[in-house]
Structure formats: C-alpha cells, structure tokens
Amino acid sequence: MIPPRSAGSARVVAGSGATVARVYQALLTRRYLTSKIMPLLAAVAVMLCTGMVIVVWSVMGGFLNHLVNSGRVLIGDVVIEWPNAGFPYYGDLVKRLEAHPMIEAAAPAIVTYSLIVLPDNRKEMVLIRGIEGESFARVTGYESSLWWRPIDEPLRKDAKREDPRLDAGIKGILTEVLENGRSLTVPGPVGGERLPAVVPGIEVSGFAARRSEGFFEPRPRLVQRGSSGGEEVLSIFLPRQGTVTLNLVPVDSQGRILDIASVTLRVANEFHTGLYEMDKKTALVELGELQRRLKMDRATRIVPPERPGGVVERPDGTESFSEGFEGIGVEPARVTTVYVRGRGEANAEAVASAVGEVYREFAAAHRGEVPPPGTIDIRTWRDQNRTMIAAVEKETGLVLILFSFISVTAVFLVLAIFWSMVAEKTKDIGVLRALGASRTGVAWVWVRYGLVIGVIGGLAGGAMSYAIVTNINDIHEWLGEAFGLYIWDPRIYYFSEIPARFKWLDASVVAASGVVSSAVGALVPAVRASRMDPVRALRFE
Amino acid sequence: MSTHPSTISMPAGGVEASGGGGAIIRAESLHKTYRLGRVDVPVLRGVSVGVARGEFVAILGASGSGKSTLLHLLGALDRPDRRSGSSIVFDGRELVGASAGVLDRYRRFDVGFVFQFYHLLPELSVVENVLLGAMVAYGRLGYASRRRALDERAKELLARVGLGHRLRHRPAELSGGERQRVAIARALINGPRLLLADEPTGNLDRATGRTILDLFSELHAGGQTMVVVTHDEATAERAAGAGRVLRLTDGRMEPAPGGSG
Numbered sequence: 001m002i003p004p005r006s007a008g009s010a011r012v013v014a015g016s017g018a019t020v021a022r023v024y025q026a027l028l029t030r031r032y033l034t035s036k037i038m039p040l041l042a043a044v045a046v047m048l049c050t051g052m053v054i055v056v057w058s059v060m061g062g063f064l065n066h067l068v069n070s071g072r073v074l075i076g077d078v079v080i081e082w083p084n085a086g087f088p089y090y091g092d093l094v095k096r097l098e099a100h101p102m103i104e105a106a107a108p109a110i111v112t113y114s115l116i117v118l119p120d121n122r123k124e125m126v127l128i129r130g131i132e133g134e135s136f137a138r139v140t141g142y143e144s145s146l147w148w149r150p151i152d153e154p155l156r157k158d159a160k161r162e163d164p165r166l167d168a169g170i171k172g173i174l175t176e177v178l179e180n181g182r183s184l185t186v187p188g189p190v191g192g193e194r195l196p197a198v199v200p201g202i203e204v205s206g207f208a209a210r211r212s213e214g215f216f217e218p219r220p221r222l223v224q225r226g227s228s229g230g231e232e233v234l235s236i237f238l239p240r241q242g243t244v245t246l247n248l249v250p251v252d253s254q255g256r257i258l259d260i261a262s263v264t265l266r267v268a269n270e271f272h273t274g275l276y277e278m279d280k281k282t283a284l285v286e287l288g289e290l291q292r293r294l295k296m297d298r299a300t301r302i303v304p305p306e307r308p309g310g311v312v313e314r315p316d317g318t319e320s321f322s323e324g325f326e327g328i329g330v331e332p333a334r335v336t337t338v339y340v341r342g343r344g345e346a347n348a349e350a351v352a353s354a355v356g357e358v359y360r361e362f363a364a365a366h367r368g369e370v371p372p373p374g375t376i377d378i379r380t381w382r383d384q385n386r387t388m389i390a391a392v393e394k395e396t397g398l399v400l401i402l403f404s405f406i407s408v409t410a411v412f413l414v415l416a417i418f419w420s421m422v423a424e425k426t427k428d429i430g431v432l433r434a435l436g437a438s439r440t441g442v443a444w445v446w447v448r449y450g451l452v453i454g455v456i457g458g459l460a461g462g463a464m465s466y467a468i469v470t471n472i473n474d475i476h477e478w479l480g481e482a483f484g485l486y487i488w489d490p491r492i493y494y495f496s497e498i499p500a501r502f503k504w505l506d507a508s509v510v511a512a513s514g515v516v517s518s519a520v521g522a523l524v525p526a527v528r529a530s531r532m533d534p535v536r537a538l539r540f541e
Numbered sequence: 542m543s544t545h546p547s548t549i550s551m552p553a554g555g556v557e558a559s560g561g562g563g564a565i566i567r568a569e570s571l572h573k574t575y576r577l578g579r580v581d582v583p584v585l586r587g588v589s590v591g592v593a594r595g596e597f598v599a600i601l602g603a604s605g606s607g608k609s610t611l612l613h614l615l616g617a618l619d620r621p622d623r624r625s626g627s628s629i630v631f632d633g634r635e636l637v638g639a640s641a642g643v644l645d646r647y648r649r650f651d652v653g654f655v656f657q658f659y660h661l662l663p664e665l666s667v668v669e670n671v672l673l674g675a676m677v678a679y680g681r682l683g684y685a686s687r688r689r690a691l692d693e694r695a696k697e698l699l700a701r702v703g704l705g706h707r708l709r710h711r712p713a714e715l716s717g718g719e720r721q722r723v724a725i726a727r728a729l730i731n732g733p734r735l736l737l738a739d740e741p742t743g744n745l746d747r748a749t750g751r752t753i754l755d756l757f758s759e760l761h762a763g764g765q766t767m768v769v770v771t772h773d774e775a776t777a778e779r780a781a782g783a784g785r786v787l788r789l790t791d792g793r794m795e796p797a798p799g800g801s802g
C-alpha cells in the first residue's frame with residue numbers, strides 16, 4: 001500500500017487546538033502556493049512594492065538628511081548674533097558658554113559682506129566670515145570641509161584616479177595647503193612669519209571645476225582685461241598662487257559706517273560643504289585680520305565731539321582735553337557672532353535655551369556694554385537655514401504624499417491580485433462550506449495564504465531593497481557605464497555619492513505593512529466569499 | 542441487486558416516509574423563491590418530504606423543476622424562504638433558523654453531498670480530496686489522533702469505488718465517472734447518516750452512470766440512507782428498484798405514478 005501522502009499535513013503542534021485552525025487550511029495554503037503561478041506573482045508584487053518603497057524611502061531620507069545636515073556644517077548648533085557693530089567681551093562669553101554642561105564648544109566670528117575681486121578680475125559679492133581656525137573647527141565640521149588635502153583613496157566614481165589630490169607629486173604641497181587652511185594663514189616671505197589668508201568656498205572663484213566623478217580640479221579661465229577686450233588665459237591653482245581682494249565696510253561700535261577698507265589676501269585653501277549656496281557665496285577669513293580691517297579690534301575708545309573740552313583718559317594713562325573725536329579708554333575687540341556646539345546629541349533647541357541662559361548672565365556682568373538679552377539674536381542652525389530647511393521639508397512632504405500614493409497603489413495591487421485569486425477559488429470555498437467548514441475557517445485559509453505570501457514577498461522585498469540600497473552607488477555606476485545613464489549626476493546634486501541609508505526600522509515597518517496589506521487584501525475578498533451561502537459560492541462563475 | 546431489508550418492506554409511492562424506522566429527515570412545506578431583479582420566481586411552493594432511516598429515495602423532475610434547490614435545502618447549503626413556514630427536521634432537530642455552528646456541524650457529520658459537477662479541489666490529490674471532509678470536521682489534534690484510522694477509511698472507500706490504485710492522482714487526471722466516484726467517497730468519509738446526490742450521473746454516459754448507480758445500490762444495501770435526484774426516467778427507474786420515486790412538479794412533490802417499491 002502506498003504510504004499516505006498527506007502525512008506531512010498533519011504535523012501536530014502541541015497545544016495548538018485553536019478552534020479555527022484546521023489541517024485543511026495548512027494543506028490548502030501549501031497547495032495553492034505551489035500549484036499556481038498567481039501566488040508567485042502576488043509575492044513578486046509584494047516584493048516589488050515593499051522593495052520599491054524601502055528604496056525610495058532610503059534614498060530620499062538619506063538625501064534629505066544629508067542636505068539638512070550639510071546646512072549645519074559651518075554653523076554648529078546655535079548662533080548668537082549681533083550684526084554690524086558686534087559686541088565686545090566675546091572671550092568671556094565663550095568661556096562662560098564652554099563652562100555650561102550642555103555646551104561643548106563656542107567660537108567667535110564676524111559675519112559681514114564684501115565685494116571681492118578674484119584673480120581673473122571678476123567681482124563677486126560674498127558673505128565673509130572671520131573665524132579662528134582652531135575654535136571654529138571645534139564647533140563646526142570646518143576641518144573636514146577643507147577640500148585641498150592629500151587623500152589616499154580615490155572617490156568611488158574616480159576609477160581612473162584623476163583626482164589631483166591623489167597625485168603623489170603634489171601631496172607635499174597639499175599637506176601644507178591643508179595646514180594653511182586649518183589656521184587660515186599662509187607662510188610669509190620672511191622665515192617663520194605667517195600671513196592671514198582667505199579660504200573661499202570651492203565654487204566662489206570658478207578656478208576649480210567639478211567633474212562628474214565627484215572631485216574638483218583646477219581649471220584655467222579666460223581673463224578679459226579692460227574695456228579694450230584684451231584676453232589672456234589664466235591657469236592657476238588657487239591655494240598656491242591665488243589672491244583675493246576684499247572690499248570691506250567697517251562699522252564702528254556706534255554703528256556708523258566708516259571708509260571702505262581694501263585688503264588683498266592669499267588663498268590658503270578652499271572649503272566644500274556640498275551646499276551650493278554656501279560653497280558659492282561664502283569666504284572665510286582669519287578673524288584677527290578681519291577685526292583689524294573692520295576696525296573691530298581692540299582700540300582706543302573715542303567720544304563724539306558733543307563733549308568738547310572734556311578730559312579724556314588715554315589707554316596709556318595720559319590725560320588731555322578732547323579735541324573733536326577723543327579717545328576715552330580701551331574699546332575692546334568685537335565680533336558679530338558666536339557659534340555654539342552642543343554636547344553629544346543635544347537637541348538644538350535645548351542648546352539654544354542653555355545659550356540664552358548663559359547670555360543673560362554674561363549681559364548682567366557687562367551691563368551697558370553688550371546688547372541686552374532680549375535684543376540679541378540666538379538662533380539654532382535650523383532657524384539659520386530656514387529657507388533651505390523649509391524647502392527640504394516641503395520636499396519631504398511631497399515625497400511623503402507621493403509615497404502614500406505608492407503605498408495605496410501597492411495595497412490596491414495586492415488587493416486586486418487576491419481578489420482575483422479568491423474569485424478563482426470561490427468554488428473551493430463553496431465545497432469547503434458544503435463539507436461543513438465554518439465561515440471563519442474558510443476566511444482563515446485566505447488570510448493565512450495572504451500572510452504567507454506577504455511574509456515571503458515582504459522578506460524578499462526587504463532583502464532586495466537592502467541589496468539595492470547598500471550597493472546603490474555601484475548599481476548607479478554600472479548603469480552609467482553600461483547605458484550612460486547618470487540619474488544622480490554629482491555636478492547637479494553636489495554629492496559625490498548617493499547618500500542612501502538603509503534603516504532597519506523603516507524597512508521593517510514597510511515590510512510589515514506589506515504583510516498586513518497582503519493579509520487585508522486576502523481578508524476582504526475571503527470574507528466576502530465566506531459570507532456567501534455555499535450554493536452561491538458553488539454556482540459562482 | 543441486493544436491497545436493504547428495512548426498505549424492502551416499505552410501501553412505495555408515498556410522499557411521506559413510512560415504516561417503523563421513522564424519518565431521519567423530514568421537510569415540511571418548503572418554500573424557495575428566487576428573486577430576479579423585481580420578479581419573484583417561486584421554485585419550491587410547499588414541498589414536503591420525509592426520508593426514513595436506510596431508505597433510498599429518488600426524486601424525479603424536469604430540468605428547472607427545482608430538484609437541486611430542494612436538495613440544497615435538505616443539505617443546509619441554502620436556506621428556505623423566511624417566514625414561509627418551512628421546516629426541516631433532521632433527527633429531531635429543526636434546521637431552519639438554526640445557528641451557523643449547528644448547520645456547519647450538520648454538514649460535517651450528518652450529511653454527505655454529491656454534486657452533479659463533482660466539485661473536487663483540483664490542487665488536492667484523490668485521497669486528499671476524500672480526506673477533506675475529515676480535515677474540515679476535526680481540529681488539528683482531533684485529526685492527528687484519528688489520522689491512521691482516517692487514512693485507512695479513505696483508502697477503503699476509494700478501493701470500494703474502484704479507485705484504490707489512483708490515490709495520488711489529481712482530479713484532472715481522472716475521467717468524469719472516476720471523479721464522481723471520488724466525490725462519493727469524499728461524501729462518505731465521515732460516515733454521514735444521509736447521503737444526498739444531485740444528478741450524480743447527469744454528466745456521465747449511460748454505462749458509466751450505471752456503475753455509479755450500482756455503487757449507490759451497494760451503499761444502500763449496506764444501510765446507507767440516501768436521496769438521489771435526477772431528471773432521467775431511466776435513472777429513476779433503476780433507483781426505484783431499490784426504493785421510492787418521488788416526482789417534483791410545479792414546485793410540489795407528488796409520488797411518481799410509475800414509481801414502484
């Protein structure tokens with residue numbers, strides 16, 4: 001006698017005596033799964049839907065996250081700002097800030113505008129930020145934003161190793177250039193002396209061209225001289241030969257505009273944040289130099305001629321009668337801005353309120369000499385980048401809406417597939433009901449079936465998306481090589497790599513929704529079919 | 542052909558079951574009306590029928606006379622009209638208006654149904670189709686504990702209908718007559734007290750149909766109570782050889798004039 005074939009279907013699970021669970025359900029689920037192409041299609045549909053949603057989510061999430069965080073790069077968490085005239089005693093403020101347990105570091109800076117003159121005689125209006133390399137690096141990602149540095153590994157797309165930073169021949173000078181960038185100085189003509197320098201954003205000068213492989217290389221520019229139209233090709237490597245002339249508008253401590261000051265500085269290095277607006281419109285200058293040029297350095301305090309004839313005390317201790325503008329003491333150095341970085345993963349709003357607290361104490365200690373707490377600007381990096389973040393948030397919203405459309409489409413797809421599968425099997429439901437299967441019992445066959453398909457599809461989709469997301473740059477590159485298809489051209493997006501992040505939690509949520517959708521997709525038609533009288537199900541065509 | 546002793550003695554031609562055994566099922570004034578759009582199509586208008594234990598009843602009627610409808614009502618696959626005074630009593634219990642659980646249990650254990658179009662599940666093998674009724678009837682543990690006995694019984698039933706050698710075949714690999722025999726084995730797996738067969742030979746050629754009817758006669762001889770529906774006089778004649786023939790006309794039941802007992 002042939003051994004019973006159905007032996008496998010009756011595996012006893014100890015204690016599983018649920019009223020609904022019957023042997024026929026497991027058997028039918030298995031047979032339906034293996035004997036038809038439809039469940040395979042359904043599983044593939046679930047896989048593609050969940051996989052697609054996870055990939056889109058990972059890429060968009062990584063992209064937006066990257067974009068938002070790049071707005072934070074040269075700002076830190078919180079910015080204290082009193083524009084134009086600036087405020088004194090910032091050294092004390094920095095000290096007080098750094099003593100606060102929530103605050104990691106603080107860095108003074110001056111933010112102003114300048115019309116700069118580039119080596120090819122072009123003029124550009126840029127935001128000038130005067131910083132101390134060391135303190136600024138502790139607050140922001142300044143050091144890692146310095147572009148010119150020796151590197152050992154080529155960028156991912158740079159298969160031909162054309163990035164000039166890889167060139168062993170110039171590595172020596174790149175090491176020095178990186179050092180120059182850190183301190184915002186360059187070696188002077190006389191031994192040991194260091195001169196203040198400027199670090200413009202990599203897009204400012206136009207002397208560095210971005211390649212689709214993701215790196216910049218020095219680019220010659222055509223220079224027009226004068227109105228006669230004389231032309232000359234200028235090919236320079238900015239951190240070696242470049243100079244930039246800054247035209248600055250000093251403002252005194254009373255807020256009065258003084259004569260325009262011009263200063264020509266050498267380029268120490270260039271920075272790259274990945275944020276075009278910043279890379280194109282910002283130049284960093286050594287803080288001390290900027291203070292001197294803007295007359296914000298420590299100086300003699302003068303009074304306007306409203307008190308002619310008054311006795312004036314000079315910093316050197318001598319006294320005299322005032323004649324017009326008179327020095328009446330020491331005017332301490334000023335900055336317009338202090339950048340603050342919170343400790344660890346501290347939330348920017350919390351850091352901002354800590355900063356406000358510290359500032360109140362600081363203002364109390366220097367009453368009358370620094371802006372009162374109510375008037376000074378204390379903003380988080382989010383506030384500072386509000387336009388950009390608002391745009392990103394709109395984009396996120398849009399993505400979420402598109403996303404829900406995709407998800408709804410996916411759910412309907414699964415529902416449609418299950419509807420047709422159940423419709424095809426309505427006669428079986430009639431037979432089962434005629435044999436005495438309960439409504440919930442037959443409905444459970446389908447829910448179970450849907451669950452199994454959902455789990456298979458969801459797991460496969462998760463695995464597929466994991467493979468895609470973790471290899472997205474290779475895949476993208478392969479697409480580019482094989483079909484010339486660069487969806488993510490770094491010349492447009494300014495990221496050398498697609499910043500996709502596979503987040504297990506998000507992926508699990510999506511895969512679980514895939515499973516639930518499948519179960520619901522199966523449940524709806526199954527309940528409908530199981531509610532029919534057996535005869536109607538049997539007659540169903 | 543052997544006949545069951547208890548039915549031999551029964552007078553044929555009566556609408557009501559008779560004899561000392563008493564009715565195992567008794568339907569009283571069954572009404573069934575289909576609604577087609579706005580039109581009511583009455584199909585059964587007060588059918589009464591009783592079947593005694595061990596009896597073999599053949600119901601004859603023209604196509605469209607409502608034979609399937611009647612059988613579906615007896616098998617609790619469909620419900621009679623509401624508030625029509627219809628009643629179906631099986632073994633002393635009223636089925637009209639009974640709960641879904643009661644009807645499910647009735648279909649599981651008390652009644653076996655053989656359809657005109659077999660209705661085997663194509664994904665299951667022959668023996669699995671036969672066992673399906675038992676898989677539906679018992680929970681996991683109950684089924685597991687009876688496995689051996691049920692497997693034996695399924696094989697026995699298949700051997701009895703002449704398909705002992707086709708256990709692993711799929712229904713698609715069987716002829717119509719073979720499929721119908723599998724369906725009969727399936728209907729019998731839980732040892733129902735009542736077997737209902739709707740045109741079991743309707744889709745088969747005469748010779749094949751005869752083997753099915755022979756099978757029924759054998760079952761009847763073994764004490765199986767059954768109701769067989771047909772539109773074919775000859776089939777009814779053959780069935781009548783073993784029991785009673787009733788005729789369904791105009792939605793009412795009457796004894797067949799030519800029926801014999």
Ligand SMILES: Nc1ncnc2c1ncn2[C@@H]1O[C@H](COP(=O)(O)OP(=O)(O)OP(=O)(O)O)[C@@H](O)[C@H]1O
Pocket residue numbers: 575576577582584602603604605606607608609610611740772
């Ligand atoms: N679900 C339904 N909806 C509407 N009318 C129906 C339905 N089921 C059956 N009918 C009608 O009821 C009548 C009886 O149908 P039934 O199937 O019971 O006849 P039958 O005697 O079994 O016929 P056959 O011998 O052809 O099988 C037919 O006229 C049929 O059209």
Ligand SMILES: [Mg+2]
Pocket residue numbers: 608609610739740
């Ligand atoms: Mg019929």
